[in-house]
Amino acid sequence: MTPKGPLKALDRAFQLVFSNLVVVALFVMVVVVLTLIIGRSVFGVAFFWGEELARYTMIFMAFIGGAVALRADQHPRLTIFTAYLPERARVWIERVLAGLMAVTLAVLFWQGLDVAILDGRMKTPALRIPYFWIFLAVPIGAAAMLIMLFFKQIMPPLIEIDEEADVKEVTE
Template structure:
């Protein structure tokens, strides 16, 4: 069991580090284009026609990927008022139930988003003329990343029960 926990932690932590770096890079690119857009609009009296659309799509990617990082660090808001009054076994059971529910939702989201993906290749964005699939890809990608982190957490919960 310790080997499974170690492999699960290594995979989840490695993916999380890569996503953290990617989110920072995307945030820097977003900031650059926002500042550049303001400069062009108010100093040069011109505008970068694709800037707002690009920034919007970057923000979508940052949000979806950033939420996986927040989950990994247990930084999402949670209501644990009732769970705190439960005995240790009750807390672990509720935690297991929550993680299994979340994993079920992420797997469902992954499957459904893959079904919508072919349609997204046919639609184009307004100014960049990119297929919407490039933007929509973040849904199955982030749900897969979430699933990896959830499985890691489930392995940790089960290992605490067995050892």
Template sequence: MKKLETIFVTLNSWALILMLTAMALIVGANIALRYTSSHSLSWADEAARYLMIWMTFAGAGLILRIGGHVAITNLQDALPMMGQKILRACLVVGLLIFFGFMVHVGVQYAQRMQFQVTPALRIPFLYVYAAMPVGFGLLIVHLLLIARPFITAGAFKPMNGADSATPMPGGARG
């Protein structure tokens, strides 16, 4: 299971690297063309925007793994250890329900947009709006993979092979 998790995280990371690289190359080429030939690529801004949307949704799960999203820990810090675990378990269940709902809504929205095309690239908006259900699906998988250590110890996965998770305020780990 650990090997599958590593492969999953690696593939997710490489997808983000490829999207960021593509966006940088497109924007860089557009800037170079604009200043060297006084012409620009008509589709560059649109492609960069859609890549940014995909990077946002696809990268949210990786950030969730390390506790990088905004969190208010005042209530958790005020509770005894068992109360903290119960609160974190409720948070995980609530997030799973919300993420699942967003996958459902995202699929419906993407399907409604499948016959409209983008102005410059002329691709169906389905491919743009698919970022939402895909991203929330990735969030579900990432959350399920970190749920046990998060609930039991308040710990998130370490970043870049670090030995231990970053401690959270109040003695919990995160």
């Protein structure tokens, strides 16, 4: 049984927002790197801020992308051992692992927030923004993964990834 109504709409909104954030981050990163390459190769100009911006964008993309991968059930894992277990044992193991993952993500959230608040006063060398905004990627990503882990337990994903085909939206 899959929940309907507001919970389903909230799940859909989170999946679309997180997926689109990953796409935007990837786009920004590609544009910045291409700007660096063209600027250096064609015009002989090196933008001092580009490499740093690309790196920080990649950090945010990785953490938010982790939430998207978790929800689409695409995190890498070894299934060779569980594939031979009965269905009931597999479901039990998945629930235990989901619980352990939730605890780990909660710790990551609180510790990441602690680091961002306590150590985020320094500024980055090129962009001159406080590290707080960079360190915030950890608690934001952990919170996003916790949200996606919750929804994964109660309903199927909106976005389904088929390794044989392209990404497709699940329709009813």
